[in-house]
Amino acid sequence: MTLPRHLLRFRSPFLKTRWSIASRSMRVAYQHTSATCVPATNNKHISTSTTTSSNPPMSFPCVDKLASRTVELDDNGPEPSYDRVVTGYETFKYPKPFLLDHGGILPKVDIAYETWGKLNAKRDNAILIHTGLSASSHAKSHAKNTKPGWWEEFIGPGRYLDTNKFFVICTNVIGGCYGSTGPSSIDPADGERYATRFPIITVFDMVRAQFLLLDNMGIEKLHASVGSSMGGMQSMAAASLFPDRVKRLISISACARSHPYSIALRHTQRQVLMADPNWNKGFYYDGVPPHVGMKLSREIATISYRSGPEWELRFGRKRAQENQTPALCPDFLIETYLDHQGERFCLQYDANSLLYISKAMDIFDMSKSATDILKEQRRRNLPKIENILNEKQTFAEVVGDQSALEMHATSAPTSGSHNNDKKRPTLTTLSETDPAVQDLIDGVKNIKMPTLILGAQSDILFPVWQQKEIAECLRVAGNKRVTYYELDGMFGHDTFLIDRVSVGGAIKGHLELLD
Amino acid sequence: MTLPRHLLRFRSPFLKTRWSIASRSMRVAYQHTSATCVPATNNKHISTSTTTSSNPPMSFPCVDKLASRTVELDDNGPEPSYDRVVTGYETFKYPKPFLLDHGGILPKVDIAYETWGKLNAKRDNAILIHTGLSASSHAKSHAKNTKPGWWEEFIGPGRYLDTNKFFVICTNVIGGCYGSTGPSSIDPADGERYATRFPIITVFDMVRAQFLLLDNMGIEKLHASVGSSMGGMQSMAAASLFPDRVKRLISISACARSHPYSIALRHTQRQVLMADPNWNKGFYYDGVPPHVGMKLSREIATISYRSGPEWELRFGRKRAQENQTPALCPDFLIETYLDHQGERFCLQYDANSLLYISKAMDIFDMSKSATDILKEQRRRNLPKIENILNEKQTFAEVVGDQSALEMHATSAPTSGSHNNDKKRPTLTTLSETDPAVQDLIDGVKNIKMPTLILGAQSDILFPVWQQKEIAECLRVAGNKRVTYYELDGMFGHDTFLIDRVSVGGAIKGHLELLD
Structure with missing residues (x-):
C-alpha cells in the first residue's frame, strides 16, 4: 500500500520528532518520538520514548513559538519593552x-x-x-x-x-x-x-x-x-x-x-494571566515577563472588543492555508488574527497594570x-x-x-x-x-x-x-x-x-x- | 497614627508572607517577604528578599489553590478522574x-x-x-x-x-x-x-x-x-x-x-489549555493533567454558554464577601461562579478530547x-x-x-x-x-x-x-x-x-x- 503525498509530507520542523512509516497487516503505523522537545513541564511521570502509532503525531508550532520566546526573554534578561513603547510625554x-x-x-x-x-x-x-x-x-x-x-x-x-x-x-x-x-x-x-x-x-x-x-x-x-x-x-x-x-x-x-x-469577561483575562507561572504573583520585573498569559488575555479581550458580523465579513471561514489538514494550533484566519493581536500586545503592556486597571x-x-x-x-x-x-x-x-x-x-x-x-x-x-x-x-x-x-x-x-x-x-x-x-x-x-x-x-x- | 482595623487584619494565610506595620514620617511601610511561596516559576532572575513597602502585598488564594492541586495530583499519581465520571453504558x-x-x-x-x-x-x-x-x-x-x-x-x-x-x-x-x-x-x-x-x-x-x-x-x-x-x-x-x-x-x-x-471563542479555550505546561503537547496521561488550562478553558466557555441578562438578574454586582477590600482573585459572585464552573469541570473531562472535538x-x-x-x-x-x-x-x-x-x-x-x-x-x-x-x-x-x-x-x-x-x-x-x-x-x-x-x-x- 502507499500513503498519500500529504501524509508523507507531514514532518514538523518544530517538534523535531522523527517518524517513519511502517506498513503492517492491520494498521498504518508511524514511528516517532513523543514529547521530546516540550520545554517546561512539571510532569515528572512522563518519559520520552520512541514508539509507533496508527497516525502521525500532531505538530504544535504555536506552543513551540511561546516556548522559544520564553527562552529568548530569559537569555536577553528582563527589561520589558513597554517601558520604551511610549515616549515624548x-x-x-x-x-x-x-x-x-x-x-x-x-x-x-x-x-x-x-x-x-x-x-x-x-x-x-x-x-x-x-x-x-x-x-x-x-x-x-x-x-x-x-x-x-x-x-x-x-x-x-x-x-x-x-x-x-x-x-x-x-x-x-x-x-x-x-x-x-x-x-x-x-x-x-x-x-x-x-x-x-x-x-x-x-x-x-x-x-x-x-x-x-x-x-x-x-x-x-x-x-x-x-x-x-x-x-x-x-x-x-x-x-x-x-x-x-x-x-x-x-x-x-x-x-x-x-x-x-x-466582569466575567475581564475575570477570565485576569485568571489566564495570573495562571502564567512567569507572572509569579506579580514579581516578574527582574525575570521573564508573563508573555504567554498576556497574549492569551489579549486574545480573550479582542473577542469582546469586536463583533461577529465584522468577522463574518472580514474573515468568514477563510483559513490561513486553505489546503492544509486542519490543525489544533491556529488554522482559520480569525485564529491567526487573534494570535497576532495577542502577540503584538504581550510585551507592550505591563501585566500588573492590566490586573489593577481591569479590577478598577x-x-x-x-x-x-x-x-x-x-x-x-x-x-x-x-x-x-x-x-x-x-x-x-x-x-x-x-x-x-x-x-x-x-x-x-x-x-x-x-x-x-x-x-x-x-x-x-x-x-x-x-x-x-x-x-x-x-x-x-x-x-x-x-x-x-x-x-x-x-x-x-x-x-x-x-x-x-x-x-x-x-x-x-x-x-x-x-x-x-x-x-x-x-x-x-x-x-x-x-x-x-x-x-x-x-x-x-x-x-x-x-x-x-x-x- | 493608627491604621484602620481592616488593614490590620490584612494577613493572608495563603501567601505565608510576614509583614508588620512601621510608621514613618513620610510613608506607611509594610515589612514582608515577597514571592516566597510561589511554587513554579521559570524566573531565574527573581530572588526572595525581605523588604518594606508603602502598602501591604496582595494575597492570591486563587493562585495558591491551583498550585496546591498540582502538588496533590502529582503526589497521588496520574489516573485522571474522568475515566470514572460516567459508568453503566x-x-x-x-x-x-x-x-x-x-x-x-x-x-x-x-x-x-x-x-x-x-x-x-x-x-x-x-x-x-x-x-x-x-x-x-x-x-x-x-x-x-x-x-x-x-x-x-x-x-x-x-x-x-x-x-x-x-x-x-x-x-x-x-x-x-x-x-x-x-x-x-x-x-x-x-x-x-x-x-x-x-x-x-x-x-x-x-x-x-x-x-x-x-x-x-x-x-x-x-x-x-x-x-x-x-x-x-x-x-x-x-x-x-x-x-x-x-x-x-x-x-x-x-x-x-x-x-x-x-471559532474565536473556541480558539481561546484551546490556546489557554495548550499553554498549560502540564498539557505537554497532549502527553500528560502518566503525569499531572492540565487542570489549570482546563479550568480556565471552561470559564471562558461558560461565558459563551450563558447570557448577560441572566447574570444581571442572578448575580448583579453582588460580591462574595461584601465588606472585604476588592481583590485581584475572584471577588464578585459572578467570578466565584465562573471559578466554580471551571473547578468542577477541570478533572471531569479529557483535555485532548476537548481540543479535538472543539476543532471538529x-x-x-x-x-x-x-x-x-x-x-x-x-x-x-x-x-x-x-x-x-x-x-x-x-x-x-x-x-x-x-x-x-x-x-x-x-x-x-x-x-x-x-x-x-x-x-x-x-x-x-x-x-x-x-x-x-x-x-x-x-x-x-x-x-x-x-x-x-x-x-x-x-x-x-x-x-x-x-x-x-x-x-x-x-x-x-x-x-x-x-x-x-x-x-x-x-x-x-x-x-x-x-x-x-x-x-x-x-x-x-x-x-x-x-x-
Missing part, C-alpha cells in the same frame, strides 16, 4: 502622599500627560480626554513623538476635537505603565518596584490624580471631559466628583456601574450606596496621611471631591424620595421599582451639565442597554440636557476607535454646542 | 479500521451508548440523540447508572422524548473520553494512549461511527435524529449523510457552518464545496484501508454516505442552477448573491425530511441568525417541511438544557407530528 510630579479610595497610599504620584492646542488666556478651553484600559497619553502625534496616537484622526486643527479651539489634554492613568505611577513604578519605601504591593485603585482615584494635574496647570474648569470605554467611566466620575469643574460631559461605550457579563473597571459603580461607602472609607483613612501632609489640607481637598461634605450633609434617602416629583421624566426601559436603578439615579444626581452618551449596538462588552441606563438615570435624576445616540455598524466595542465620522461628529457637535 | 466494539474524513485511521472503534425505551418489532421507533461537546451518553438515569442525565427531564415515559413510544439512543462521540474511542484511548499500534497522535476528526466522522452502531442494532431507519449545539451539527450531518435513514430532523442552537466568532466544531461546514472536498479526500484515502479490511466493502460503505457516489455523479454547478426555478422560496434575511449562502443551499439539498430548527435569542455562541440561516437555506434548497422557532428567555446557549417547556414542547410536537 511630559510628567507632572505630585510630591505628596495620595490617598486612594480603598485605603492604599501612594507616597508620591507621577502623571504622564500630553497636550495639543493652546490653553487660552481665560484658561477655559481645556478638554480632558480619558483613556481606555491599556492606552497611553499618546492620543495624537506631535513633535516629541511623531507616531500616530490612538485617536490620531479625531484630534487636530479643524478636526472633531479641534485644536484651533481647544487645549486637549490626555494622561496615562495611575495604575498604568506608560509614565504614570503604577505597579511597575518604584515604591519610594524601599526602592523596589511596587509589583502587587501596589494598592487597589478605583476609577475615581484615577480622576483625582488627573485633577491634581489640572490644578497644577491652573485649569479651574474644563470645557469638557471626554472618554470612551473605561475613559467613559472616568469621564462620568470626573463630572460627579467635580461637578463645578466640568462644563460638558461625553461618555462613549461605557457604563455607570459594571455589570456581571463584563469591575468595581466601578456610581450608585449612591457604592460611592457613599468609598467616601466613608476615605474619611476613615484620612488620619493615615493627615499628619504626614506638608501643608494643611481641607477634608474636601484630601477627599478630592468638591461635593463630598455637602453630599454627606444633605444625602437623600436612597429610594422613595422622588415619588412626589410629578414633572421628572420617567424611565422608559428601566424598571421603576428596581432598587439598583433607584440607587444609580441617586448616585448621578449632581451630574447636571450637558451630557452626551454614545453607544454602539454591536458592542457586547458595554452593550447599548448600559448606555441607555446612564442616559435614563441622568434624565430621571434631573439632568435636562442629556443627548443619547446609538450607533449602528459592526465594529463592536472598538467603534469609538474606528468609526470616525459617527463618533467624531457626535463629539464635535457636543463640544461646540451653543451655550 | 454499553459498548459497541467495531473491530475494523475506520477511515476518517481527513485521512486518519482508527484501527478499531469503541462506541459507548445508552438506550431508553424499547425498540419495536418494526425497528422504526428509534431516536438518536446527539450530544454537545463535553456530554456523555448519559442523557437520562437508568438502572445501571441512577445519576441524573444531562437531559433527565426531557426523556422518559410520557415525557417530551416519550419512551413509551420511542427507543431513545445516545452515544458518546468518537474523540470523547466517556467510553468511545478518543485521544485517551489505547492506540492498538503500540499499546500507548493516542494522546495527540489521535487523528483530526469531523462531525461527519462522529455520525458515521454512530451509524455503525445503528447497523449493529439492525436499525435501518431512525424515527428522528435530534441534537443541540454540536449535537445539532451532528443531527444535520446525519440527515445529509444518510437522508434515507433519517425520517425527522431536529437541530437546536447549532449552525450549518461554523462562523468566525464561535470549527471545521464543520455543510456547504457543498466543503463537503465535496471531504468526499474527495475519502476517495483518495480509501486505498489506505482497502487492503486491510477483512471483508470487501463498497466505496459507499467506506465513505459511509449513501449519497456519496450519486452526488458526485450528479453534482450541480455551485451557483446559478436555481435561476430558472421560479417557485422556490426566496431568502428573507440572507443575501441572494452571497456565494457562501448559495454554497450552503447546494450543500443541504438532500435534507428533505420534516425538519425543526430551534434557536435562542439570547445565544451568543450560536446566534439566532445562524439558526435562521439553516432554516432559510433548507427551504430554498427545496425542503417544504421546515419549522423554525426562536425562543426568548435569557439562558443563552444553555437554553436547550434549561428551558424544558419551550424546548421540550417543540421537540415533542415535531417527534409526534402526524405524517
Whole structure:
C-alpha cells in the first residue's frame, strides 16, 4: 500500500520528532518520538520514548513559538519593552502622599500627560480626554513623538476635537505603565518596584490624580471631559466628583456601574494571566515577563472588543492555508488574527497594570450606596496621611471631591424620595421599582451639565442597554440636557476607535454646542 | 497614627508572607517577604528578599489553590478522574479500521451508548440523540447508572422524548473520553494512549461511527435524529449523510457552518489549555493533567454558554464577601461562579478530547464545496484501508454516505442552477448573491425530511441568525417541511438544557407530528 503525498509530507520542523512509516497487516503505523522537545513541564511521570502509532503525531508550532520566546526573554534578561513603547510625554510630579479610595497610599504620584492646542488666556478651553484600559497619553502625534496616537484622526486643527479651539489634554492613568505611577513604578519605601504591593485603585482615584494635574496647570474648569470605554467611566466620575469643574460631559461605550457579563469577561483575562507561572504573583520585573498569559488575555479581550458580523465579513471561514489538514494550533484566519493581536500586545503592556486597571473597571459603580461607602472609607483613612501632609489640607481637598461634605450633609434617602416629583421624566426601559436603578439615579444626581452618551449596538462588552441606563438615570435624576445616540455598524466595542465620522461628529457637535 | 482595623487584619494565610506595620514620617511601610511561596516559576532572575513597602502585598488564594492541586495530583499519581465520571453504558466494539474524513485511521472503534425505551418489532421507533461537546451518553438515569442525565427531564415515559413510544439512543462521540474511542484511548499500534497522535476528526466522522452502531442494532431507519449545539451539527450531518435513514430532523442552537466568532471563542479555550505546561503537547496521561488550562478553558466557555441578562438578574454586582477590600482573585459572585464552573469541570473531562472535538466544531461546514472536498479526500484515502479490511466493502460503505457516489455523479454547478426555478422560496434575511449562502443551499439539498430548527435569542455562541440561516437555506434548497422557532428567555446557549417547556414542547410536537 502507499500513503498519500500529504501524509508523507507531514514532518514538523518544530517538534523535531522523527517518524517513519511502517506498513503492517492491520494498521498504518508511524514511528516517532513523543514529547521530546516540550520545554517546561512539571510532569515528572512522563518519559520520552520512541514508539509507533496508527497516525502521525500532531505538530504544535504555536506552543513551540511561546516556548522559544520564553527562552529568548530569559537569555536577553528582563527589561520589558513597554517601558520604551511610549515616549515624548511630559510628567507632572505630585510630591505628596495620595490617598486612594480603598485605603492604599501612594507616597508620591507621577502623571504622564500630553497636550495639543493652546490653553487660552481665560484658561477655559481645556478638554480632558480619558483613556481606555491599556492606552497611553499618546492620543495624537506631535513633535516629541511623531507616531500616530490612538485617536490620531479625531484630534487636530479643524478636526472633531479641534485644536484651533481647544487645549486637549490626555494622561496615562495611575495604575498604568506608560509614565504614570503604577505597579511597575518604584515604591519610594524601599526602592523596589511596587509589583502587587501596589494598592487597589478605583476609577475615581484615577480622576483625582488627573485633577491634581489640572490644578497644577491652573485649569479651574474644563470645557469638557471626554472618554470612551473605561475613559467613559472616568469621564462620568470626573463630572460627579467635580461637578463645578466640568462644563460638558461625553461618555462613549461605557457604563455607570459594571455589570456581571463584563466582569466575567475581564475575570477570565485576569485568571489566564495570573495562571502564567512567569507572572509569579506579580514579581516578574527582574525575570521573564508573563508573555504567554498576556497574549492569551489579549486574545480573550479582542473577542469582546469586536463583533461577529465584522468577522463574518472580514474573515468568514477563510483559513490561513486553505489546503492544509486542519490543525489544533491556529488554522482559520480569525485564529491567526487573534494570535497576532495577542502577540503584538504581550510585551507592550505591563501585566500588573492590566490586573489593577481591569479590577478598577469591575468595581466601578456610581450608585449612591457604592460611592457613599468609598467616601466613608476615605474619611476613615484620612488620619493615615493627615499628619504626614506638608501643608494643611481641607477634608474636601484630601477627599478630592468638591461635593463630598455637602453630599454627606444633605444625602437623600436612597429610594422613595422622588415619588412626589410629578414633572421628572420617567424611565422608559428601566424598571421603576428596581432598587439598583433607584440607587444609580441617586448616585448621578449632581451630574447636571450637558451630557452626551454614545453607544454602539454591536458592542457586547458595554452593550447599548448600559448606555441607555446612564442616559435614563441622568434624565430621571434631573439632568435636562442629556443627548443619547446609538450607533449602528459592526465594529463592536472598538467603534469609538474606528468609526470616525459617527463618533467624531457626535463629539464635535457636543463640544461646540451653543451655550 | 493608627491604621484602620481592616488593614490590620490584612494577613493572608495563603501567601505565608510576614509583614508588620512601621510608621514613618513620610510613608506607611509594610515589612514582608515577597514571592516566597510561589511554587513554579521559570524566573531565574527573581530572588526572595525581605523588604518594606508603602502598602501591604496582595494575597492570591486563587493562585495558591491551583498550585496546591498540582502538588496533590502529582503526589497521588496520574489516573485522571474522568475515566470514572460516567459508568453503566454499553459498548459497541467495531473491530475494523475506520477511515476518517481527513485521512486518519482508527484501527478499531469503541462506541459507548445508552438506550431508553424499547425498540419495536418494526425497528422504526428509534431516536438518536446527539450530544454537545463535553456530554456523555448519559442523557437520562437508568438502572445501571441512577445519576441524573444531562437531559433527565426531557426523556422518559410520557415525557417530551416519550419512551413509551420511542427507543431513545445516545452515544458518546468518537474523540470523547466517556467510553468511545478518543485521544485517551489505547492506540492498538503500540499499546500507548493516542494522546495527540489521535487523528483530526469531523462531525461527519462522529455520525458515521454512530451509524455503525445503528447497523449493529439492525436499525435501518431512525424515527428522528435530534441534537443541540454540536449535537445539532451532528443531527444535520446525519440527515445529509444518510437522508434515507433519517425520517425527522431536529437541530437546536447549532449552525450549518461554523462562523468566525464561535471559532474565536473556541480558539481561546484551546490556546489557554495548550499553554498549560502540564498539557505537554497532549502527553500528560502518566503525569499531572492540565487542570489549570482546563479550568480556565471552561470559564471562558461558560461565558459563551450563558447570557448577560441572566447574570444581571442572578448575580448583579453582588460580591462574595461584601465588606472585604476588592481583590485581584475572584471577588464578585459572578467570578466565584465562573471559578466554580471551571473547578468542577477541570478533572471531569479529557483535555485532548476537548481540543479535538472543539476543532471538529470549527471545521464543520455543510456547504457543498466543503463537503465535496471531504468526499474527495475519502476517495483518495480509501486505498489506505482497502487492503486491510477483512471483508470487501463498497466505496459507499467506506465513505459511509449513501449519497456519496450519486452526488458526485450528479453534482450541480455551485451557483446559478436555481435561476430558472421560479417557485422556490426566496431568502428573507440572507443575501441572494452571497456565494457562501448559495454554497450552503447546494450543500443541504438532500435534507428533505420534516425538519425543526430551534434557536435562542439570547445565544451568543450560536446566534439566532445562524439558526435562521439553516432554516432559510433548507427551504430554498427545496425542503417544504421546515419549522423554525426562536425562543426568548435569557439562558443563552444553555437554553436547550434549561428551558424544558419551550424546548421540550417543540421537540415533542415535531417527534409526534402526524405524517
